[in-house]
Amino acid sequence: MKKNTSQSYSAIQLFWLTALRVLIGWHFLYEGLVKLVNPNWSSVGYLVDSRGFMQQFFEWLAARPGTLQVVDFANIWGLILIGAGLLLGFLTKPALWAATVMLGFYYLSHPPFVGLNYNLPTEGSYLIVNKVLIELVAVVVLMVFPASRRIGLDRLIHKSK
Amino acid sequence: MDENKNNNKITRRDIIKGLATVPVAGAFAWSWFSKRGHENVLKKALQEEIQLSGNNPVLDREVPDDKRIRLGIIGTGGRGRSILKGAGFLQPEIIDTYLEGAAKNNTDTRYREFQEQDDLNVVVNGVCDIYDINAKRGISACANIKKEGSDSQQTEGPKRYKTYKELLAANDIDAVIIATPDHWHGTMTIEAARSGKHVYCEKPMTWTVPETYEVVKAVRDNGIVFQLGHQLRQTEAYFRAKEAISKNILGKVSLVEVTTNRNDPTGAWVYPIDKEAGRHNIDWEQFIGPAPAHPFSLERFFRWRCWWDYSTGLSGDLFTHEYDAMNQILDLGIPYSAMSSGGIYFYKDGRTVPDVLQQSFEFPDKDLTLLYSASLSSNLNRGRRIMGHDAYMEVGGNLKIFVDSGSTKYRSKIDNGLIDPSLPLYSFTPGMKQVDAITSATEQYFAGRGLMYTYRGGKRVDTTHLHLKDWLDCIRGGGEPSCNVERGFEEAITAHMGTISYLENRKVYWDQEKQLIV
Structure with missing residues (x-):
């Protein structure tokens, strides 16, 4: 397969790819920081509200204080680090991979499938596709169209190697 | 394109493009601090009003x-x-x-x-x-x-x-x-x-x-x-409720509403009868004791709460929970008067105690009415509400305080947008430190539904154990x-006043001086 390099993007393509990355980074960073500064935040409510074929796994995570602490910590710092990375274009490739995994978990814990009802209120109406899935696909698009070596700190890292 | 991949020298262009999104990070930081600042102002406004420790x-x-x-x-x-x-x-x-x-x-x-x-x-x-x-x-x-x-x-x-x-x-x-x-x-x-x-x-x-x-x-x-x-x-929310009252967060309280809402046979005291039970393994005479004589009856033995012969009915059995909670939170004491009405409207199973009951107790020295409403055939959860001029409180395992839109005390803060009467001024859920109007909608939702576990020092505790x-x-x-026995005396007399009013179909009074129900 021919490897697509970022060399061939037009200025406008580059602008919108970067904008998409920065906005997703902003979203992750804010979600992480909000959880960090709230002493009461815990993923327990979200986990126990899980439905679908992975419900048992998420409830298992919530049921024991040890795993719950790990989940909370990984959530907070995962979101912050991924967010900062995408915002600045720093270590973008691993950040995008990590974002895909996290969004995958969010989607699978609350899949909007037919017949599944949640206590957690949603801000829209969804059938199979929800905003988490769309954000996940957007992250994959960024992986397939890498641009951080053109705009972002990765350019400097790459250059100095 | 002028960029040369093989040229490892970092040019000015590289630096500009490499740092191109840093201003966005600056915008993020600015937005973050301004939002936090705004929330802190609101939080401070709330904290001036309310600080409850909830120590048991x-x-x-x-x-x-x-x-x-x-x-x-x-x-x-x-x-x-x-x-x-x-x-x-x-x-x-x-x-x-x-x-x-x-x-x-x-x-x-x-x-x-x-x-x-x-x-x-x-x-x-x-x-x-x-x-x-x-x-x-x-x-x-x-x-x-x-x-x-x-x-x-x-x-x-x-x-x-x-x-x-x-x-x-x-x-x-x-x-x-x-x-x-x-x-x-x-x-x-x-x-x-x-x-x-x-x-x-x-x-x-x-x-x-x-x-x-x-x-x-x-x-x-x-x-x-x-x-x-x-x-x-021993419920933690009650300690917080009591503190809120002593700090006058609700303003003058003139009406308290408590309820019983049940809708299943067990809730209505129609308990299962053991198959093994019979005359041979139950000492019926000792069961009867001070009650009127009655031939042996498994139904009466297992479902004794349904008959005045052994029971105190809704007033003694379930209202006392509500009364004692309010006596703990509001130091009510014995009411001046009691008025009850109700009937056996759903469970036509031979019981003598009512399954629907309304009671109103007057406390003129405290300027308040305690209203009790019970149904054994509806689960509609009406909760416990303490209504003050400035705020009202809902107490259960959780505690929520809402400012009243007509409040005098909080007027200026409502007008300045510092307090929103549609959001709880204070909300407590066991296991969470504090939830208030600033807490995210998701958390408020979980807290309100009691979906968070009740932890105390990391573990759930049974109130009977603490008692x-x-x-x-x-x-x-x-x-x-x-x-103690003084609280018990207040509880029993209040419940008896409610029962006497129901049975005699009249308003009954407590003669404080003679310590008699009249």
Whole structure:
């Protein structure tokens, strides 16, 4: 397969790819920081509200204080680090991979499938596709169209190697 | 493109493009701090109004528990066995089901919670139940001192007494738990006090008005420690509610609404009848005791709450929970008057006590009315509401305080947008430190639904266990338990006033001077 390099993007393509990355980074960073500064935040409510074929796994995570602490910590710092990375274009490739995994978990814990009802209120109406899935696909698009070596700190890292 | 991949020298262009999104990070930081600043202003405005610690004195109390207290229990039916569980005694078969549950489902923490319950350093030396099967169940629980399932080794267990009088005469018993039907509470408490035994008695304190005075006298004269079984007194939300009242957060309170909302046979006291039960294993004469004579009836034995002959009806059985909660939070005391109405509207099963009941109690010295409304045929949860001029409060396992849109005290803050009456000014959910109007919508939602677990120091705690601890602490170290005989007197008299009003279809009054219901 021919490897697509970022060399061939037009200025406008580059602008919108970067904008998409920065906005997703902003979203992750804010979600992480909000959880960090709230002493009461815990993923327990979200986990126990899980439905679908992975419900048992998420409830298992919530049921024991040890795993719950790990989940909370990984959530907070995962979101912050991924967010900062995408915002600045720093270590973008691993950040995008990590974002895909996290969004995958969010989607699978609350899949909007037919017949599944949640206590957690949603801000829209969804059938199979929800905003988490769309954000996940957007992250994959960024992986397939890498641009951080053109705009972002990765350019400097790459250059100095 | 002028960029040369092989040229490793970082140019000015590289730096500009490499740092191109840094200004966005700056914009993020600026937005973050301005939002936080705004929230802090709101939070400060709320915190000026409200700071509740919710400390439960029972939890904080340090009493040396080196002295083992020897208990006896009279009545080991459903409620009696729940109290035994709070004291650390559970039948091995029940533990088996907990273990099975935990093996199937990780979220089933009943076994772990029971194991983590503090040791109260008590032993049960005597069990009395007039129904052989319940006596056996009680003994089996008390014998299980290892707190394990049926494959572990059991001790011999406590002695079974056929009559409560024999149990009260035993020398190896310091204190008794009374969990019998209502018609025996007063009589047994009086005799236990006269035998010098400390008493933990289930609510309501008495079945008749005259014995209410005698219970108080017997407890005082014999200097025993008496605790009435309103275990909800240990609910953390109630301590916070009481603090909120003492800090005048609600303003002048003139109406309090409490309710009972049930809609299933068990809730309406139509309990299952054991197949093994019969004339041969129930001491019917002892069951009747002070009640009117009646031929043997399994229905009356198992569903005694349905008949005035043994029960105190909705007023004594369920209103007392509500009254005691409000007496704890608002220091109500005995009302000036009571008015009741209701009827047997749903359960036409031969019962004599009503299944729908409305009661209103007036407290003119406190300028407030306490309204109670009960239905045994609707689950619509109407909650408990304390309504003040400036704010109202909903109390259950959780606590929520909302500012009233017509408040005088909070007027300027409402007008300045610092307080939004549609969001809780304060909300407490056990296990969470604090939730208020600033907390995210998702968390508020979870808190409101009680979906967060009740943790105290990292573990769930049974209120009955704490209520027993309160009683045992006072036996060991002196002092008065939270629901002592004075609170019990107020509870019983108030409930009796409500019942008399219903039965005699008139308004009844409390003569404070003569200490009489008139």
